[in-house]
Amino acid sequence: MTAAPSPRRKSARAKVPRRRLPAEQRKQQIAFTAQKMFIEAGRDSVSMQSIADTAGVNIALLYRHFRSNVELYQAAVIEPLVVAIQEAVSTNRDDWPADAESRFTLVHQSIMEFVRTSGPLLRIALFSDGTSAREFYSEHIVPLLKNWVEPMLQEVADAGNLDLDIQATAVATFGAHLTFVLYPDASEDESASADIAGQLASLHWRGLSSR
Amino acid sequence: MAGTTVAESTADERRNEILRASRRIFTEKGYVKALTKEIAAAAGISESSLFSIFGSKEEIFVAAMFDPLDDLVLEMLDISAVVPAREARDRQRAYVRANERMLQVMSEVVFLIGIAMFSDRLLGQRYFDERLGPLFRRWLEATEQTLRNEAGVDIPPRLLLMSVFGSHFGLSLDAAMRGVEIDNPHCARWLAKTYWSGIGSLAR
Numbered sequence: 001m002t003a004a005p006s007p008r009r010k011s012a013r014a015k016v017p018r019r020r021l022p023a024e025q026r027k028q029q030i031a032f033t034a035q036k037m038f039i040e041a042g043r044d045s046v047s048m049q050s051i052a053d054t055a056g057v058n059i060a061l062l063y064r065h066f067r068s069n070v071e072l073y074q075a076a077v078i079e080p081l082v083v084a085i086q087e088a089v090s091t092n093r094d095d096w097p098a099d100a101e102s103r104f105t106l107v108h109q110s111i112m113e114f115v116r117t118s119g120p121l122l123r124i125a126l127f128s129d130g131t132s133a134r135e136f137y138s139e140h141i142v143p144l145l146k147n148w149v150e151p152m153l154q155e156v157a158d159a160g161n162l163d164l165d166i167q168a169t170a171v172a173t174f175g176a177h178l179t180f181v182l183y184p185d186a187s188e189d190e191s192a193s194a195d196i197a198g199q200l201a202s203l204h205w206r207g208l209s210s211r
Numbered sequence: 212m213a214g215t216t217v218a219e220s221t222a223d224e225r226r227n228e229i230l231r232a233s234r235r236i237f238t239e240k241g242y243v244k245a246l247t248k249e250i251a252a253a254a255g256i257s258e259s260s261l262f263s264i265f266g267s268k269e270e271i272f273v274a275a276m277f278d279p280l281d282d283l284v285l286e287m288l289d290i291s292a293v294v295p296a297r298e299a300r301d302r303q304r305a306y307v308r309a310n311e312r313m314l315q316v317m318s319e320v321v322f323l324i325g326i327a328m329f330s331d332r333l334l335g336q337r338y339f340d341e342r343l344g345p346l347f348r349r350w351l352e353a354t355e356q357t358l359r360n361e362a363g364v365d366i367p368p369r370l371l372l373m374s375v376f377g378s379h380f381g382l383s384l385d386a387a388m389r390g391v392e393i394d395n396p397h398c399a400r401w402l403a404k405t406y407w408s409g410i411g412s413l414a415r
Binding site for chain 2: 042043044045123126127128129130131133134137138141142165168169171172173174175176177178179180182183184185196199200203204206207208210
């Protein structure tokens with residue numbers, strides 16, 4: 001469906017000299033290769049064979065490390081996301097500024113930073129196919145919103161004495177940031193993202209803080 | 212459309228039935244794994260009658276996603292064109308209605324947007340160049356008009372459009388992923404407060 005060169009050109013890749021790596025390192029190398037290919041071409045367009053070719057291993061060895069494409073997908077996409085989500089959830093801010101608007105800006109910056117760094121993998125986990133996406137969403141994104149975004153917004157509401165619809169704000173904010181980051185012509189630049197986070201915060205603040 | 216014959220309206224219905232069925236299948240399977248055979252079965256027709264209406268899976272996907280979105284943007288342009296003559300309270304009501312409409316459409320196509328825009332970079336880039344980019348440019352015209360209706364508001368139109376779109380997308384995605392109907396009035400209220408009150412507090 002696409003005219004661009006696909007990563008399936010066996011002849012070019014199969015010649016990569018194969019070095020013996022310790023099993024654990026080899027496993028990681030395969031998962032990392034798969035991750036890059038999923039990001040580049042989408043989950044469904046990448047076969048186990050093409051991953052083996054690109055990683056410079058034969059298919060039997062690949063299957064020794066990962067019994068199925070589902071297992072490889074877990075290791076390449078879901079596990080790194082779970083780590084990033086756990087990291088986000090476990091950051092407890094104890095340096096909240098006193099005023100509500102500064103807190104709100106900080107919340108937007110935190111969400112933007114998470115979405116920017118996890119964007120390439122989130123794209124795959126959320127939009128490859130509905131069934132596994134739903135599973136990922138309920139197991140990992142729902143807790144992320146509930147245990148990370150919502151408590152941060154509660155800090156905002158407390159500081160400003162605001163009647164904030166925290167759940168809707170969390171979901172809509174996450175969606176807005178995701179759209180900015182994944183939009184096809186979006187800049188991947190860190191400072192550009194920080195800019196957008198600030199602008200979004202001030203746009204939303206005008207409405208949410210109005211009585 | 213006033214003079215449609217019975218045969219034409221049946222053809223329209225069948226087309227819509229296929230598109231409805233395809234949204235279910237694309238949402239379950241994703242784009243690559245969805246089969247035209249399954250879409251035909253879900254629509255209750257044979258695969259060959261499906262191919263008498265659509266040339267390919269891609270054509271179905273594009274229609275399933277863009278038919279409702281193209282209609283929506285036309286409605287938004289209409290709303291933004293008639294709104295300026297009205298009082299502030301009526302303008303607010305018009306925006307709330309617009310939000311409800313957007314949520315309704317977004318709920319139908321949220322996963323398809325996800326696939327087309329976000330799941331595959333190259334696919335996304337092509338849909339963007341050919342369809343989504345032009346659609347967003349027309350949508351931006353409606354947003355610019357809306358902002359012109361509210362004197363004294365200095366929000367960059369693109370920021371507002373992307374943010375409104377993204378908020379609708381997030382709210383619809385959340386409901387779709389959790390397998391529940393979107394609470395449209397509740398979400399529309401949130402959107403009205405966030406965007407309308409924010410703009411309203413700056414206007415005049």
